[in-house]
Amino acid sequence: MRSQRETVLQAVRAALVDVVAEPYVALELPAMPELQAERLAEQFVTEATAVEAEVFVASNFEAARQQVRHWLAEHKAQRIVCTASSRVAALEVESLVPPGCTVQSVDAFASEAERRAALLAADVGISEADAALADTGTLVELSGSGRGRLVSLLAPVHIALVSRRNLFPDLATFFRAFKIREQTHISSAVTFITGPSRTADIEQILTLGVHGPGVLCIALVD
């Protein structure tokens, strides 16, 4: 008996007997406008705000810390889980919340079950995005050690830091840079986050926070 693989491939090959092989002309991407860094930041803020994210442009890191303190208070954060990035560590989140709040790093759990329980119970997740796309207001997160794809997903509020240096004009330019960087090691999960979780499945009326965070706060830092 032929395997399913052979059956499908045979059928596909047989289906294409009429095709005259044409050389594939590689994609020529249209030239992207060269945007200045300042313009990029401005565009990112406009686009992210348009998809219901809250964006804060920090003049320095301390300003970003204070904004995170403000966001945590505003959303009455009690249980916070953070990724282990150095920028997130530099926030010193423990010092930004009143005593009694728990602040845990995804790397600091004894077992996977404990990590998952904490993530499911968290009311705020804090992560650092690896990149951002200006023309769609998108955050990009790569999976890898110390990161974790659940921090930006399970809690009802997601606070993200992103560096201006990692701001790309659009997804095409990001893909090109990403391919070069990841030639030997494509991340098992890359996630584009464009605004909070949303649905319009009941009567076509926009509702935020259906499965993922309903609140997305982004601090743009240097």
Added chain:
Amino acid sequence: MPLESTAFLEKARETLANPQLQRALDASTRRLSVARQAAKAEVADWEALRERAYQIKKHTLENLPRYLTELETRLQERGGQVFWAADDAAACDYIASLAVRTGAQLSVKSKSMTTEEIGLVAALVRHGVETVETDLGEFIIQLAHEHPYHIVAPAVHKTREEVGELFTRALGAKPEREIAALTQIARRALREKFAHADLGISGANFAVAETGTIVVVENEGNARLSTSLPRVHVAVMGIEKVIPGWDELGVFLRLLARSATGQKLTSYTSFITGPRRPGERDGPEEFHLVLLDNGRSRILADPGQRPVLYCIRCGACLNVCPVYRKVGGHSYGWVYSGPIGAVVNPGLLGWQRAAELPFASSLCIACAEVCPVKVPLADLLLNLRARATARHEAALRLHFRRKARAIRAWAIAMRAAWTYTLAGRLARWWLRRRSEHGWVRTLPGLLAGWTQQRDFPLPAVKTFRRLWKERRV
């Protein structure tokens, strides 16, 4: 026999007779169309982008074995497992035995037309695996034991009151009428499922051959949860979804969300390449990709219909189709609806089983105009019509004999000015005699179709030619 007495006609009549459904269909398709137009307007190179997408699909499908095997190799290098399925049964068996092998009791599924196509949920339930739809619209549909109504908006036909009653009955939730509160009920019910699920199931909008990556596009976050919480993730995709590389992916991502909902990008786009790597804290331990044929190679073997496989399932053609907007999704009788359903369903099911669908079109071709990958829907519909007609020639000859007689009479009337004038006078006299209060309510014989769903207005008292003559004098 095209559109004489089919399930399509029965369902269509039912939908037309339901005013609430008519309002919902009209409002939602209009909203999505307007959003699409606005999103498209701000892309300067939209037409070039569409042409690009068409060329990429054409090239990839003409070289499909090469890209499928490249996808397979790259994914296996990254620890993923690939299963080729010739048909729905093979795909369902593989996933069911995977569930049994991994001891899965509960699986969570994100929205995927392909899993709907193969009847995966029912197959898993038969094997004792509880399977929960997690997209809000699909969840509602599953609780109501129905099928999706629209490719991107499955529960478009349900009102908030109906959803509230459904949640109270099926989930024991307290009665709610606010949409935000209903959404939170679903969030809580489904979080419980996500937390305990052993198996996560998703579709794939695209698969990138050069790195073995699948791409899942969504707004709610349920696909992210389904693909990162359970310890096994299985993705099901039709073999036509593969594209060569990331540059090509960029073209499709710019087109898809804009065409589907008018967004630049959906809230979440996940690019998944195999299971979690050493050192990663989360993500599935096993990743399986099912490459599904299920009739696709048959469409591929038919050069005239091959572009059916270019479709990226954005649903834009549904929203502009004057037939879909009236008869709704269930009339098409299977998973795929609207103009694309009218060519996909006969292709996948076999030309005989859905032969009437290509006739459910006014051939206005708004569908082809909005298609982001330039699927030539007019040609595809006409091809299928010609085939259905050829096959049913004898039956059709009978059907058309009466029409032919009417057309001969028309030809006589049109032959000379005096016969035309006379025929016009006769027709006006006859219509006026049949009318009540200025409207013709019913017409006999071949003309009955016109007045079945609407009234016919009386012709103007003065003809155009009469007015023209008076003007000149």
